[in-house]
Amino acid sequence: MFHLLKRYYFQGPSKMAYLQILLKPRSRAACSFVPLQCVLTGLPKSQLFRHTSPGLTKAQGFHSSCCNWKKKKPPEPEPRELDLLRYDMKSLKDAPKPALYLSFAGLIPFVSVPLLMAIQETSYPELVFAQTAYGASILSFLGGIRWGFALPEGSPAKPDWINLANSIVPSLLAWIALLCKDYIFHAGIMVIMGLGIALHYDLALLPTYPSWFKALRALVTIVAVCSLVATLFIVNICPEKHLGHATNKVED
Known part of the structure; x- marks a missing residue:
């Protein structure tokens, strides 16, 4: 049974290429948004990139920076002119x-x-x-x-x-x-x-x-x-x- 599934889902070089793309470390953030059915069911390349483009956009738009926990000193009050x-x-x-x-x-x-x-x-x-x-x-x-x-x-x-x-x-x-x-x-x-x-x-x-x-x-x-x-x-x-x-x- 396992040999049949392997032959059905992973036959052909194109599907193996999709799998290699998913396994690359640099594209893990983008591929996490890709449904697994797109690869396992053998979707065309255009549909695959259509599904992956929102993930890539989110990954590219994500920005993280170190939080500045140091409190700023409040400005010193000006001396009262009417004291x-x-x-x-x-x-x-x-x-x-x-x-x-x-x-x-x-x-x-x-x-x-x-x-x-x-x-x-x-x-x-x-x-x-x-x-x-x-x-x-x-x-x-x-x-x-x-x-x-x-x-x-x-x-x-x-x-x-x-x-x-x-x-x-x-x-x-x-x-x-x-x-x-x-x-x-x-x-x-x-x-x-x-x-x-x-x-x-x-x-x-x-x-x-x-x-x-x-x-x-x-x-x-x-x-x-x-x-x-x-x-x-x-x-x-x-x-x-x-x-x-x-x-x-x-x-x-």
């Missing part, structure tokens, strides 16, 4: 003396109101409204600074929509705070939000002011916001008393 503690606070000593004195003097209405109410352990609505109105006026002043800085020729700040439109936002918040005079707590929150937004504009969104001015703005804003927070805290925990009633009792 207030590292850059701007050091420039506070370069601030002009009039700017320092006037800015610190402008904190007296903020600090004096909660200090006086804390000493007397009494909440005075008139003083709270006076502090809120003063904060609203400061907000309008901060918005006007941006206009005065952007309008002159040669200024690093351009009089575009970003500079001029954002300068109006603190004034609008100040106006809303004054409209809430019957709701002191809401008015104080509005002023605090306005001071925070104005500081964000000057330090991050519109960073064209001198370094000493940005440091001064940050320091003054922090003190003003803390004073307003202290006032709202005293309003919630201390009994309320009007200044008119206290004056009448002193006269009696």
Whole structure:
């Protein structure tokens, strides 16, 4: 039986040549795609190459390379230009003396109101409204600074929509705070939000002011916001008393 199969399948030189092609080491990758029936059944040469061409294409298109397992170092972050503690606070000593004195003097209405109410352990609505109105006026002043800085020729700040439109936002918040005079707590929150937004504009969104001015703005804003927070805290925990009633009792 074996001799019959050998005589039937391997008779003729052409089929032996096909077998030699399959057994060559250089064509093993390509011949692995060739069906064995093509050789054993004695397919014509054209059909044999038609079956082997996809395998040869895959073998030729296959590419292997060594994987680079070495991790690349992440790029070092650039130094922050707006890092207030590292850059701007050091420039506070370069601030002009009039700017320092006037800015610190402008904190007296903020600090004096909660200090006086804390000493007397009494909440005075008139003083709270006076502090809120003063904060609203400061907000309008901060918005006007941006206009005065952007309008002159040669200024690093351009009089575009970003500079001029954002300068109006603190004034609008100040106006809303004054409209809430019957709701002191809401008015104080509005002023605090306005001071925070104005500081964000000057330090991050519109960073064209001198370094000493940005440091001064940050320091003054922090003190003003803390004073307003202290006032709202005293309003919630201390009994309320009007200044008119206290004056009448002193006269009696």
